[in-house]
Amino acid sequence: MINPTPRAARLLVLLAAFVCAACGLVYELELVALGSYLLGDSVTQASVVLSVMVCAMGVGSLLAKRFTLRPAASFALVESLLALVGGLSVIALYGCYVWLGHYQVALVGFASLIGLLIGAEIPLLMTLMQRIRRQEAGRAVADLFAADYVGALVGGLAFPFLLLPTLGQLTGALLTGVVNTVAGGLIAFWLFRAEPAPRVRLLLGLCSGVVVVVLALAWAGSGAFERAAQRRLYGGPVRVSAQSRFQQIILTGGAGGTDRSADAARLYLSGRLAVCGHDQAAYHADLTRPALRGGRRARVLVLGGGDGLAARQILAAPGVRRVTVVEQDPVLLRLGTDDPVLRELNGAALADPRVQTVTADAFGWLRTAPVQEHPYDVIVADLPSAGLDAADKLYTREFYGLVRRMLAPGGRLVVHAADHLWSVADTLRAVGLTPHAYLAAGRDAVACGELPAGDATWHFVLASATTLPRSALQDVQPLTEPTGTPSRVATLLGPL
Secondary structure, eight states: OOOOOHHHHHHHHHHHHHHHHHHHHHHHHHHHHHHHHHHSOHHHHHHHHHHHHHHHHHHHHHHHGGGTTSHHHHHHHHHHHHHHHHHHHHHHHHHIIIIIOOHHHHHHHHHHHHHHHHHHHHHHHHHHHHHHSOOOHHHHHHHHHHHHHHHHHHHHHHIIIIIHHHHHHHHHHHHHHHHHHHHHHHIIIIITTTSSOHHHHHHHHHHHHHHHHHHHHHHHHHHHHHHHHHHHHHTSOEEEEEEOSSOEEEEESSSSSSOOSGGGOEEEETTEEEEETTTHHHHHHHHHHHHHTTSOOSEEEEEEOTTSHHHHHHHTSTTOOEEEEEESOHHHHHHHHHOHHHHHHHTTGGGSTTEEEEESOHHHHHHHSOGGGOOEEEEEEEOOOTTSGGGGGGGSHHHHHHHHHTEEEEEEEEEEOTTOHHHHHHHHHHTTOEEEEEEEEEEEHHHHTSSSSSEEEEEEEEEESSOOOGGGGTTOEETTSOOOSOOSSOEEEEEO
């Protein structure tokens, strides 16, 4: 067997540090992404994972001092354990959330274990480098940390741009675990093969083999596991499950099941109900019609709305010549165009020649779009609800200022304000728009399964830089008048 030169051996150790750092950061990002998807608070999830892991890494580094006498064998064992814990972390945490309901406790446990094992890597790798060739400690630390940080960079970029959209969270974590095992084996079974005794080497080989087999079995069963978990989580069979860079997209009902009607369809974005087939037409009518009635509507801009449902309502209005849909998620746009159920719900609106789709973040697109080329009569903000971390920038003064620049004289903007009606109105007023709020009866709770009984309420804000004409307020009742049971007709609050 060929023995590498000291220079080559050091490069291999640095390569192992590079690979292990990349894997460690992928585990970290997997935990943050899963927590954000399941619980919705990405800031809290990132804070918990990062703080717990960093603390555990310090403890792991201290504990590793006890194992530096056998650094190669210890490193191989650490990588096998890290591969097992990190590779199975997503499946285990997903299962805890769906079936046990103790997600946060499990998250802290997995973050602590992964942090302990990652923290043990650097002292062991440093010892291995010094055994190859003694050098000044500062120079050795610089080389090792450089490889570690660059590896973290690669892992951090690979997760959102490669692993997550192509493999998904479960498979991505399992594959990362296999890579971890290989990195440990490279050190113990080839580069420093003389260190472990034959019996120890055999045990380490068996341990690594068992880890790979367990990860492979988990991969083989991951499809069935995910289907069972999603069925329990969403209350029925999942017809489409897609993972994009931005969100997980789930479609249930509407085809191939006991109820094939499009009214039975549900669209979930990152675990939150975005479309309920029973009431989507009423919702998007209430969102768009008051703004469309307020004046010219030749050119309409839809921010978000990749499902095509808002576009359908807009195209039904006379006088609409051009609709631009700006949606950042190409996967959702593709489903809105090709999925038979969504296509039935949106009336093939995205295929209409009057509709132009743009794959871009709404905030970034508004900043770069030439104002003189895009005077829109109506702008519909069909965006995620305020209060979600990723959507907060879409409800700021800066965002509405950019929107106002895109409005033609007399143009109207409509926003779904959810539970942030007054703050949205205040923000719109701050950029020079006059806001009018209106309410509409919400989703049928029984049909959509959101509430045990009764209707939810939708809150919208219609805004313009000029006085709204009477046509915009047609068939609308002031809130101050007794209205009885809310109807499907929007209820105007009047200028705020």
